[in-house]
Amino acid sequence: MRSGYFKQRYSDLLVLTDSPAVKVWTLVLLVAMAAAPLVLSSFVLSYVTIILFTLVGVLGLTVLTGFTGLISLGHVGFLMLGAYAYAIGVTRLGLPPELALVMAAVVPAVFGLLVGIPSLRLHGLYLAITTLAFSYIVTAAILAGGKFTGAGRGIMIERPTMLGVDLSSDQRFYWFCLVVCVLCVLVTLNFRRSYIGRALVAIRDNDIAARTMGINLVRFKLLAFLVSAALTGLAGALMGMYLSIVSVESFPFLLSIEALAIVIVGGLGSVLGAVFGTIFIVLLPEVFSSLVAVVGGRLQDLMTTSAHEIKSVLYGLAIIGFLRFDPRGLRGIWHDVRHAWVFWPLRY
Numbered sequence: 001m002r003s004g005y006f007k008q009r010y011s012d013l014l015v016l017t018d019s020p021a022v023k024v025w026t027l028v029l030l031v032a033m034a035a036a037p038l039v040l041s042s043f044v045l046s047y048v049t050i051i052l053f054t055l056v057g058v059l060g061l062t063v064l065t066g067f068t069g070l071i072s073l074g075h076v077g078f079l080m081l082g083a084y085a086y087a088i089g090v091t092r093l094g095l096p097p098e099l100a101l102v103m104a105a106v107v108p109a110v111f112g113l114l115v116g117i118p119s120l121r122l123h124g125l126y127l128a129i130t131t132l133a134f135s136y137i138v139t140a141a142i143l144a145g146g147k148f149t150g151a152g153r154g155i156m157i158e159r160p161t162m163l164g165v166d167l168s169s170d171q172r173f174y175w176f177c178l179v180v181c182v183l184c185v186l187v188t189l190n191f192r193r194s195y196i197g198r199a200l201v202a203i204r205d206n207d208i209a210a211r212t213m214g215i216n217l218v219r220f221k222l223l224a225f226l227v228s229a230a231l232t233g234l235a236g237a238l239m240g241m242y243l244s245i246v247s248v249e250s251f252p253f254l255l256s257i258e259a260l261a262i263v264i265v266g267g268l269g270s271v272l273g274a275v276f277g278t279i280f281i282v283l284l285p286e287v288f289s290s291l292v293a294v295v296g297g298r299l300q301d302l303m304t305t306s307a308h309e310i311k312s313v314l315y316g317l318a319i320i321g322f323l324r325f326d327p328r329g330l331r332g333i334w335h336d337v338r339h340a341w342v343f344w345p346l347r348y
Contacts, residue, residue, distance in 0.1 A: 016189055025223045031176055037171040045170055047282065049242060052177040054262075057235030059188045059271070061259045064228035066269035067197060068221065069204030070119055074131030075232060075256040077138040081108040082233025083240035083251070084142060087155040092148060097160035104237035105230040111138075112229025118220045135256065139248055154247025167241070177238055184231060188271050191227065200224055201269070214233060254312060261315040265322050267331030276330035284318065285311050 012018060017026075037045055057079060085107040089100030111134075118130045141145050142149045149155070160165040167173045191197050199220050202210040211217055240246040258281060266277020288310075322329055 014193060016193075023128055023282065030182070034175070034225060037174050042170060045174055047286070049170070049174045049177055051282050052174070052181040053235050053238035053280055054240065055181055055275060056184045057232045058259055058262045058266075058274045058278050059184050060177040060228040060231030060235065061263050062269070062271065062274045063188065063191065063200075063231065064224050065260070065263055067192060067200040067204060068224040070221065070224065071124060072127045072131040072228075073128045073256050074115065074133070074135040075259045075262070076251050076253060077135030078108040078112065078133070078229045078232035079236035079239065079255060080135075080138050080142065080248070080251045080311075081111055081229075082236030083246045084149060084155070084236075085233065086237035087157050087240055088149070090160065091155055097162050101162070101234070101237055103297075105234045108229040108233030108236070109226045112225040113222055115229075116225030118217055118226065119221050133258075135253070139251075142248055150247065152244050152248065154243050154250070158244065159241050173241065180234070180238065184234070185271060185275075192271065196223065197219065204269070218225055252308075254308065254315075257312065261319050264319050265329050267329030270329070270331040271330030272334070273329050276334065280330060281315065281318065284314050288314060 017023060029330070036048060039047065043330055059077070060078070061072065061075055064072055069323075082104040086100045086104040089095040089103045090097060093100075095103065115131060115134050119127050122130055143151055145151060159173055161167065162176060163323070165172060167176050192201075199210065199215045200223075202213065202215055203217060203220060207217055243250055262274065262277035262279075262281045265280055266275070267273025285307075289307075328335075
């Protein structure tokens with residue numbers, strides 16, 4: 001009968017998981033995800049692809065808000081920087097797609113350092129407003145960029161040939177997004193369990209106590225912004241490839257709210273919660289639209305004419321609902337379900 005979990009070596013504390021069942025189910029999930037394009041329709045495959053590159057961007061916000069506790073409403077600004085860095089690198093500078101993809105992570109990371117400087121003195125609402133202002137500055141700069149940035153017209157791009165693989169087909173682009181997403185998840189998990197990740201969590205819990213313990217707040221806060229912006233810029237480049245056009249209209253402010261909703265709904269500071277939250281929030285408007293189609297009537301017409309506003313309302317309701325009834329998010333609910341399964345019929 002299971003009585004608890006005991007660690008006898010320091011190395012046991014560093015492994016991602018010591019459960020054989022988790023390893024087996026993870027392998028099964030990866031095999032199923034790799035085989036998904038062979039059985040899924042193009043419509044369903046498009047949604048799974050959206051979930052994958054959205055998850056990459058959410059991991060960036062998880063590092064910043066979930067691990068470090070720094071609230072950001074300017075997530076869409078880093079998305080735009082990543083998308084435009086890739087598009088400009090390929091179409092204007094003639095860079096290889098591989099180098100342009102690296103550029104899509106480096107350019108937002110540099111700007112992340114600049115945005116992170118105010119975080120050394122600002123907290124909470126003031127930092128959120130600062131990051132929000134940054135996203136509007138990025139938008140204004142792109143619109144004023146003329147032919148170089150495409151201004152309001154945007155930049156048309158084609159899906160490239162990356163590392164010798166043609167990504168023009170939806171299936172190959174899905175596999176590419178899957179590889180990038182899995183790598184980003186592994187990087188984030190290992191980043192969280194490193195001494196840097198533990199320092200960020202200490203800053204989130206109490207920055208004064210963290211500084212007393214010898215943690216350099218300047219270094220680690222700027223590092224959190226750098227890593228977060230790099231992951232988000234990578235997601236922006238993938239999003240631009242998927243849409244085949246990079247324009248300001250493709251990156252509305254609602255994307256920042258969507259990312260924040262995913263982090264809250266999934267569970268703050270949890271990579272597994274980021275996965276759950278991404279699936280939930282991305283599919284929420286589609287599920288709601290399907291329910292409305294069944295009901296029909298005037299509500300269906302409203303969904304057609306005011307889809308953007310209804311999506312905002314759904315995100316707001318999701319945030320309020322989870323903050324009110326279960327602030328731990330979907331990750332907390334999953335923990336309760338797993339706990340009940342393991343210890344059944346006991347209630348503790």
